[in-house]
Amino acid sequence: MRKSCWLLVFFSFIEFSYAQKHTISGYLKDALSGEVLPGANVYDYKSGKGTSTNNYGFYSLTLPQDSVRLVFSYVGYASVPQNFYLSANTVISHNLQPVTELNEVVVTAEKTQKIHETTQMSTIEIPIAQIKALPALLGEVDVLKVIQLLPGVQSGSEGSAGIYVRGGSPDQNLILLDGTPLYYVNHLGGFFSVFNADAISNVSLMKGGYPARYGGRLSSVIDIRMREGNMKKLHGQGAIGLVATRLSLEGPIIKDRTSFIFSARRTFLDLIMRPVSKMASDNQGSFGYYFYDLNGKINHIISPKDRLYLSFYSGDDRSITRIREKYQTSSNVENESLGRFKLAWGNVLTSLRWNHVFNEKLFGNFTANYTRYRLLIESRQETKTHNADGTTTQSSLFGYNSGIEDYNAKADMEWYPSPGHSVRFGGNAIRHTFRPGITAIRSSDTDAQSSDTTFGASNIGAVETAAYLEDDWEIAKHLKANFGLHFSTFFVNGKQYSSLQPRIAARYLFPKDYSLKASYATMQQYIHLLTNSDAGLPTDLWVPATGLVKPQWSQQWVLGAAKSFADNVYEASVETYYKDMRGLIEYKEGTSFFGNTADWQQSVETGGRGTSYGLELLLQKKTGRLNGWVGYTWSRTYRQFENLNFGREYPFKYDRRHDTGIAATYRINDRISISGDWVYGTGNATTLGVARYPVIADRPANNWPGSREWQYFNQAHVYEGRNGFRMRAYHRLDLGISFTKQKRWGERTWNLGLYNAYNRQNPYFYFLDYDKGRRRLKQFSLFPVIPSFSYNFKF
Secondary structure (H helix, E strand, O other): OHHHHHHHHHHHHHHHHHHOEEEEEEEEEEOOOOOEOOOOEEEEOOOOEEEEOOOOOEEEEEEEOEEEEEEEEOOOEOOEEEEEEEOOOEEOOEEEOEOOOOOOOOOOOOOOOOOOOOOOOOEEEEEHHHHHHOOOHHHOOOHHHHHOOOOOEEOOOOOOOOOEEOOOOHHHEEEEEOOEEOOOOEEHHHOEEOOOHHHEEEEEEEOOOOOOOOOOOOOEEEEEEEOOOOOOOOEEEEEEEOOEEEEEEEEEEEOOOEEEEEEEEEEOHHHHHHHHHHHHOOOOEEEEEEEEEEEEEEEEEEEOOEEEEEEEEEEEEEEEEEEEEEEEEEOOEEEEEEEEEEEEEEEEEEEEEEEEEEEOOEEEEEEEEEEEEEEEEEEEEEEEEEEOOEEEEEEEEEEEEEEEEEEEEEEEEEEEEEOOEEEEEEEEEEEEEEEEEEEEEEEEEOOOOEEEEEEEOOOEEEEEEEEEEEEEEEOOOOEEEEEEEEEEEEEEOOEEEEEEEEEEEEEEEEOOOEEEEEEEEEEEEOEEEEOOOOOOOOOOEEEEOOOOOOOEEEEEEEEEEEEEEOOOOEEEEEEEEEEEEEEEEEEOOOOOOOOOOOOHHHHEEEEEEEEEEEEEEEEEEOOOOEEEEEEEEEEEEEEEOOOOHHHOOEEOOOOOOEEEEEEEEEEOOOOEEEEEEEEEEOOOEEOOOOEEEEEEEEEOHHHOOOOOEEEEEEEEEEOOOOOOEEOOOEEEEEEEEEEEEEEOOEEEEEEEEEEOOOOOOOEEEEEEEEEOOEEEEEEEEOOOOEEEEEEEEEO
């Protein structure tokens, strides 16, 4: 009996030793700059288990006590192998060396996680180097315009940086800069975005299958991360182009411990436009417009377990028009008038983030951020009257102010209990202040008579909270799923809304590197964007859900397949989706908010429904001299409101049956690279009259009472339905070539490009006009072929 007990204890000890597991954790960084590498791979060849780093470069991998054969790898970097016996929890951090070019024959499974292995659907990562290599309008690199080339994303109108994802509107995109939302992301009325490519490290687009950690929008998440700054030495880069000039500086404040990056961009159109407009008006007026962006970040390593980040962004557009006039109303009275019109809009963002490693399996990220968007329209008029009695002055002011302001506190936790299993949980609280629009009118004169009138909607305060739990779990060898719940609340003017949003995404892995994926997600959005324009102008207004205007809600189903080819050099995916949207709003026919004294809630149609479904194909080549992608979308998108289009369903303005985007870059040698992109889309839907008739008014003939004279007064149009006419198809080819040369001080690159290379006259809008006595439909086109150049430098 005693021997049996000893044998039981012995075999229990052996089994315990065999089953004992330990955790390897640490950070992966760029060896030259010291910046962390998100999405890098850690793989153990012996057990076949692996993981990847999170957004902050941290990883955690739990393995049985045994010898391990680890490989640390990242696309564009040399892999680092490490063999040892794992007998205790171990911290291993590595600095990976970047390589000039990856040999397609050598690149194997050591690259980032393959597309067919992940549970995440409808997500595309775009390297910032590829974004910078593609041709750009007027030579200005634009993140959002590259995203428009991807399947499932519509560009809106010609040249616009607007984003319409899977039938959604621009306000339904959650656009994050370092984890902080931005509300208006365009310059120059929508032709350029606010993102300076020199300040960005990586860009991710998520169109569906949203993990539970994201919330507050219906259509997409665009996660843009700023660079952290070089920990090793001082570096700089910049560019001089036709539209803007930019300069970035980065380097260590304390080597290997504290770094900074500061990036600035400004257009100098005002320096050209002001003197030209003065000459054209004989010095009686001037017009100037400019925009700028400032990005900055400080990254400090407090300890091996603690990091602190402080980032900020500030950007503005400003247009100022001045008109001076002199005229006489009589022989001895002279008037001098000075008018000034100002239009300005922009964002301010700041974020303080603390990363803490609680232990080898638990990682925390805590953030406090502030964001503000504001629009200002101001018109001032001053008139001086000179006569024999002296000079009198009259002045007037018309001002309009709107915007939105947020204070946000957020906590995110990541727990890695075992290989193939990670859990995320956390929450946040946002204090919103909505300024739907205040109009002020003031006037005064030298006789001390004055008036001051203010009208419009008052500020609205609201509190939004959210909590989430997300579990990414490899259930079996071939089956992996991501389960999640997102719970949110919204408090506004004594009204409370709440929503429990289930999320699930799963993949089943088949042999030969392909998988079948499916996802379901519900989303709730508590804010709306009121817009009259097609271009997405800054006069669009952000307003909250209220007691009368309900939140927006959506659910989306996605089914797809993914496959990797040639050792993950090529990736292919096909997805089909169906999205149902509720609670949409639109302005009532013939109304707008600007200058409206009524409550904005009385000016909108509520309870709208949207439906979108389609098929998306994407083929990517991610490494080698030639890389890029081919994407195709077939889709249908509809809207329906009780009081619009007679209550019938109608096509959304940006409903397109077919949409194709092709983008490619080819590196000829170390000095010359060429690039190009081609887009095709069936025409946007618009509303045109199908017939017209005269509107007749009557009046007394020759002013004699009791008599009538019939007179044609105006014309009215007959419409068969909303958005029942299709514009011509849109297509465009852009080409670019770059010449790079190493200098003693660094590197310089000349970029030459052609936007709309074959001069396609794409429709911007249609209008009716007379031609040889007949009324005809005519097209207005915006951009012909446009050459561009920019001079880029690094030191």
